[in-house]
Amino acid sequence: MNSTIFSYYPSEQKPGGLKVAIQPNMSCEGWPSNAGSRALENYTALEDATVIRLLKKAEARIVGSVHMGELGFGLAGDTGGQAVRENLADVALITDNMGEARVAAAFSGLVGFKPSCGIVSRLGLIGLIPSMECWGVIGRKIPHINSVMAVICANDEQDFSMTGETLPDFNKGLLQFKPSETIGVADKYEERLTTTERSAWKTAILAMENAGFQIETIKMPEPKLFAQVHNVIAAVEASSSAGKYDGVRYGHRAGGTANWNEMYLKSRGEAFGTLMKAYLFQGAYFQFENFAAFENACGARGHLLDETIHVFSQVDWIASLTTREKPHATKTESVAKHYEAFDFTIPASLLGLPAIQLPGIACDGNMDFGLQITGSPLSDPELLALGAYLEPKKGGGAEK
Amino acid sequence: MTYEAVIGLEVHVELNTPTKLFCDCPNRPGDLPNLNTCPVCLWLPGALPQLSQEVLEKAVTACLGLNCTIQTESAFDQKVYYYPDLPKGYQLSQHHKPLAKNGWLDILVDGRKSRRLGIHHVHLEEDVAKLLHETEGRTPVSLVDFNRAGAPLIEIVTQPDIKSSEEAMEFLKVLRTQIRYTGASECSLEKGSMRVDANISIRPHGSGTLNTKVEVKNMNSIQNVGDAIAYEIKRQTGCLEKKEPVVLHTRLWDPEKKMTVPMRSKFSGPCVPDPTVPAIFISDTWLAEKKAKLPEMPARKVDRFIKSYGLTRDEALVMSQDRDLSEFFEKTVINYHQPRKAANWITSHLIPALKELEKSISEVFLTPDRFQSLLCMQDQDKINAKAAREVLLRLLDENKSPEEIVEEQGFRQLSDIDALEALVEGILQDNSSGIQDYKAGNTKALGFFMGKAMKATQGKANPKLLKELFTRKLA
Numbered sequence: 001m002n003s004t005i006f007s008y009y010p011s012e013q014k015p016g017g018l019k020v021a022i023q024p025n026m027s028c029e030g031w032p033s034n035a036g037s038r039a040l041e042n043y044t045a046l047e048d049a050t051v052i053r054l055l056k057k058a059e060a061r062i063v064g065s066v067h068m069g070e071l072g073f074g075l076a077g078d079t080g081g082q083a084v085r086e087n088l089a090d091v092a093l094i095t096d097n098m099g100e101a102r103v104a105a106a107f108s109g110l111v112g113f114k115p116s117c118g119i120v121s122r123l124g125l126i127g128l129i130p131s132m133e134c135w136g137v138i139g140r141k142i143p144h145i146n147s148v149m150a151v152i153c154a155n156d157e158q159d160f161s162m163t164g165e166t167l168p169d170f171n172k173g174l175l176q177f178k179p180s181e182t183i184g185v186a187d188k189y190e191e192r193l194t195t196t197e198r199s200a201w202k203t204a205i206l207a208m209e210n211a212g213f214q215i216e217t218i219k220m221p222e223p224k225l226f227a228q229v230h231n232v233i234a235a236v237e238a239s240s241s242a243g244k245y246d247g248v249r250y251g252h253r254a255g256g257t258a259n260w261n262e263m264y265l266k267s268r269g270e271a272f273g274t275l276m277k278a279y280l281f282q283g284a285y286f287q288f289e290n291f292a293a294f295e296n297a298c299g300a301r302g303h304l305l306d307e308t309i310h311v312f313s314q315v316d317w318i319a320s321l322t323t324r325e326k327p328h329a330t331k332t333e334s335v336a337k338h339y340e341a342f343d344f345t346i347p348a349s350l351l352g353l354p355a356i357q358l359p360g361i362a363c364d365g366n367m368d369f370g371l372q373i374t375g376s377p378l379s380d381p382e383l384l385a386l387g388a389y390l391e392p393k394k395g396g397g398a399e400k
Numbered sequence: 401m402t403y404e405a406v407i408g409l410e411v412h413v414e415l416n417t418p419t420k421l422f423c424d425c426p427n428r429p430g431d432l433p434n435l436n437t438c439p440v441c442l443w444l445p446g447a448l449p450q451l452s453q454e455v456l457e458k459a460v461t462a463c464l465g466l467n468c469t470i471q472t473e474s475a476f477d478q479k480v481y482y483y484p485d486l487p488k489g490y491q492l493s494q495h496h497k498p499l500a501k502n503g504w505l506d507i508l509v510d511g512r513k514s515r516r517l518g519i520h521h522v523h524l525e526e527d528v529a530k531l532l533h534e535t536e537g538r539t540p541v542s543l544v545d546f547n548r549a550g551a552p553l554i555e556i557v558t559q560p561d562i563k564s565s566e567e568a569m570e571f572l573k574v575l576r577t578q579i580r581y582t583g584a585s586e587c588s589l590e591k592g593s594m595r596v597d598a599n600i601s602i603r604p605h606g607s608g609t610l611n612t613k614v615e616v617k618n619m620n621s622i623q624n625v626g627d628a629i630a631y632e633i634k635r636q637t638g639c640l641e642k643k644e645p646v647v648l649h650t651r652l653w654d655p656e657k658k659m660t661v662p663m664r665s666k667f668s669g670p671c672v673p674d675p676t677v678p679a680i681f682i683s684d685t686w687l688a689e690k691k692a693k694l695p696e697m698p699a700r701k702v703d704r705f706i707k708s709y710g711l712t713r714d715e716a717l718v719m720s721q722d723r724d725l726s727e728f729f730e731k732t733v734i735n736y737h738q739p740r741k742a743a744n745w746i747t748s749h750l751i752p753a754l755k756e757l758e759k760s761i762s763e764v765f766l767t768p769d770r771f772q773s774l775l776c777m778q779d780q781d782k783i784n785a786k787a788a789r790e791v792l793l794r795l796l797d798e799n800k801s802p803e804e805i806v807e808e809q810g811f812r813q814l815s816d817i818d819a820l821e822a823l824v825e826g827i828l829q830d831n832s833s834g835i836q837d838y839k840a841g842n843t844k845a846l847g848f849f850m851g852k853a854m855k856a857t858q859g860k861a862n863p864k865l866l867k868e869l870f871t872r873k874l875a
Contacts, residue, residue: 046444049446125446131675160448160678240672246482288669
């Protein structure tokens, strides 16, 4: 095992099935769980998250815990993709708040999957943005991802935020896919792209057409709206979620303080990184100073969902690139740049839709921006089947 | 200029469910500190709240008892503030979409006139942890007890309809009776299962304006609430008369000094919709089931007691104040045909005795059956009234029938004519001077003879028979 990739791994590896890498915000009994933040330094998980329990029961091997971005916000320092690429794990679980799993997969030339909101229990996920976060799965092979989903997509009566509807069935294996379906592309999407991005995008369109899909132009809401609405709501939720990191019961507590207020201020000041602080400040601003903006954002989120669901009455899937040429998502220094880096993955996170990142399709030379396909709610197994159909069989462009 | 007070109350009631609001931990705040805790109520990272169905039912029942309209949709918000009694930095409460709205309670003003006071809304929320400040040691420390964290509360927010401290006290008594009837809480200010904050403002008499209010906390009895409001009305009237502004803030009632003292500026933190606890949707059928399960409430019971048992309104009011006691009364009179006598015994003897013991009727050994036989024994002159009162006291503490106690203690009344006649003759023989007094018109002499006879029989002689015998013999 490798400690630049893993923040923790058990000294004795059990033999068994699929090798699964996790992040230190996914509770695994007895393992350090600092969620990539000093706010939770020396915190150890008391019990398994539902997902971990299900995986253990299915005899998966939880090989270790990788490094992650602070509290699952962004990808600075994340090593999940590396763990899979270097074959230390078959799949890695990456928390997806705004596209982290898909973008991490794209950077490593892997498949990344973000399930529909509410089909995987969040119990034991040390989260930040409850209405958006989910367990993303990245891997080299779609069948691996499908078999993980078949295990972890299960009702959990301890997570009241699950859909309560009939869950999608991943156990039928990857269905034989019929490429008579339509894939939508947002009107004027190309205008948003750089020259290199546009070239990669054209390759992807060609690959989809060659695979037999019909490409249709669709009218999508103003792209900037998704990011703005995501930013306001997610920052508020993050501010609330991170409220518990006060150093009273666990985590980092600053020394030499005279009273509670000083203890709070100093402990939190020392606990969070610059990007996280900026984000929490934003959230607190909307909570305390501009609640009307937050309410507007909640209303807008509903409209965005309605409009996007309407698009799915016209086309079966929506396609875009996964990543941008710049800024690079692991190296963002401001919240604004951060949102730019996750531009294409934010809509599915904001609206709770399933989305898959496919490598080797949207390429320009040796630049692979990743092809992202987004589906309607609960179309997850079909989306994986589509991915398996579209996935290049031996690298470089789709084959029939 | 004369002024009038505008008063609104915020009443927190701790529901008596076996578990907390969002987890299965026992809802017993008084246990050993931090015994009843789990990842959810400690808000450890990764824990998820699970709304208790039982708490929801109890809260809805309590709201129905307050004549509220239960809302089809209600939802939790995060009330954000940082304090060590609140480990996650926000309290889950229902700010934007409360569970119930538009309730009311009728109170009696000056003991006769009925007045309806409005309830703006009732919402569910979780209690916070309890802080214990140890200041005695070398280094003062603050300890946190999480037993109370996550305990289920309902907060009842009234309309600013209340005009005086008396009305506020009356409202709280009616509210307590109503909620106790529904079985949702004991509503004890003294024990902390009910907490009252009062918002008070003053305005020129008859004007419709709402002036700056002051919030008063820390009253631990209904009397304290009345005293605090009366004090605050006087204080604010004084401010207005001296042309000093009333500032929006919170004050604490000091029960020792009988005055309110400033505490802090009033809290006004944000309330953000909580994304983790799903909204509550209540269907008509579910609500109809809860309504059907609601017990007969006091107002209707009073009317029925008057009609069915011939009680006066005052007697019926006392008999229906406490649900357990009202049921005790009804079970007693199934086989006892003097309901008014039963009611009077309950009022004059049983209620004071329970108060003395600081127990409720469900916490003593006395059963309606035993109470009924006790009353019958007295009716049949087997025991006299004084003995009956003593037997009643013993029936509270001892798991025995009244017959057993009467036998054990030798309370049985002496009604044997021959024995009593012999006794009377003996007393008269020994006290001839008394006979002369009596014949000279001193009626007190009869009392003297009765006293002698009672003493000789240790109070067990049937006084009615005794009096008849003395009167006859002295004639």
